[in-house]
Amino acid sequence: MPQPFAGVLVPVLTPFTPAGEPDAGRFVSFCRFLLDQGAGGLAIFGTTSEANSMAGSERMALLDRLIAAGIPAAKLMPGTGACSITEATTLIRHAVGHGCGGVLMLPPFYYKGMTEQGVYDFVAAVIERVGSAALRMYLYHIPPQTMIPFGVELVGRLIKAYPDTVVGLKDSSGDWNNTKALLDAYASGGFAIFPGSETFLLDGLRNGAVGCITASGNVNVPGIREVYENWQTPQADQLQADITRARMTIQKYPMVPALKRIVAHFHHDPDWAVVRPPMERLSEAQSAALLADLEKIGFTLGECRREAAE
């Protein structure tokens, strides 16, 4: 099973202008920053990216700009989720055409109570329509948003039918028992499983995961990488406790607005706090409390930690 990605992957925040338009220039710079920090890949256009608050055409235009700016396509795993077979196909063809290392695939998320067969048929139809041997698809299991699961059995059916295409999964269920069941079933066969939060990184790596794809990577690649690189050392549990503490501090607040506020603060760029409705930016009081909480735990966007490690 071909495996283009491992390590700490970041679902990259999308910068908007104060008028609410995607800002390609700041997006390119931020993607470079994350790769420089050691991100193993950029899962652009994920949930944290407010991807579903952008039209498909806006997402494709941003990807065009990243490629034109020289961000390596092999490092990109764009989210190509859509409710329709036709739109998902369009987004995936565009990504594959640019040579992206892979794509992250949501289930069709409008209709609820669909059968497993219906979801299987949707994914199969998209793969058949794309019709490219170059496609590497990572399933995106995030039932808190979609209510439509990629359950353990369904994942197995898709791997069996498309072993060179369906090569991995991001598990954002927040349920370690589900991640463990997937790891037990498919990791030894070379299927790449990424927990959707670094809180499960060490447990994941000890059970066959290949890394994690995590929102807080936007503000803590170096810290999370330390766990990834040192998971077999005696320090592993302490390193994991450090990154878990940082994560828990951030996720006391609405996650995407909080991460954007942190980036705004540490990159000295207030416009980073802009979100698109239906998300709301943090209030002044929330912002102050978040930054105070982070200061209490000595959080500094990873530079100190990176310098200490050098």
Added chain:
Amino acid sequence: MPQPFAGVLVPVLTPFTPAGEPDAGRFVSFCRFLLDQGAGGLAIFGTTSEANSMAGSERMALLDRLIAAGIPAAKLMPGTGACSITEATTLIRHAVGHGCGGVLMLPPFYYKGMTEQGVYDFVAAVIERVGSAALRMYLYHIPPQTMIPFGVELVGRLIKAYPDTVVGLKDSSGDWNNTKALLDAYASGGFAIFPGSETFLLDGLRNGAVGCITASGNVNVPGIREVYENWQTPQADQLQADITRARMTIQKYPMVPALKRIVAHFHHDPDWAVVRPPMERLSEAQSAALLADLEKIGFTLGECRREAAE
């Protein structure tokens, strides 16, 4: 408050070819059939229409074909729901450009747990971007699919801010208490409230509703119209009991595949049974049971009832 619609509105089923492509020719014919049967309007591209299983471009192409074929734009209330402000704006501008009587507006349905303010900002941003005095927007409250409600208070804020634009609501909550609360709060001000099922039609009309927008309109406009036209007569409760019985018979099965199977049967066109994944068509056994159930209650796509009334 301008009110372009009343009566029995139908969220029109979308016919697909056996290969899964939208079939504009059969769509035009079916829309004509429904208007001939007395539909007060066609809420094309709703949940029942599998709208979210089509790309925006596919929906706009179908609307272009309806208009070109002479279906009156004033009778059309296309669903223009999308998760992004940008895509919703594109779909609405297209509908308004064609002179559609109104549009049906889903909330942004990907992200869960959004604040009421966030949803308000989304709708307001779309209205401002469309920027047309001709826009008549009907809010689409369907929490079983979206998990994002248009609650009573939020609806009031939107009416107050945009009294000539936000002119009505379809309530597909399936919760009469919610419909009643909306009717009590806003019907007397001229705000058009449509229960999302004919099971609430008579109760709705008695409390200020202006009709209903109902999936089973695809197969029972004449029956449902009888309640609409005779709700102040002594026969009203019996007529309501008749259409409720038909509805209950159909919704024992997955609703969209069941309605498509009924249309396939009565229009003698087996391809009408085609759905797009993630929906699944009824099995042969389910189809046989559904048709037998309908025969038991003497259901005949409304012709008999219509003839009897003439």
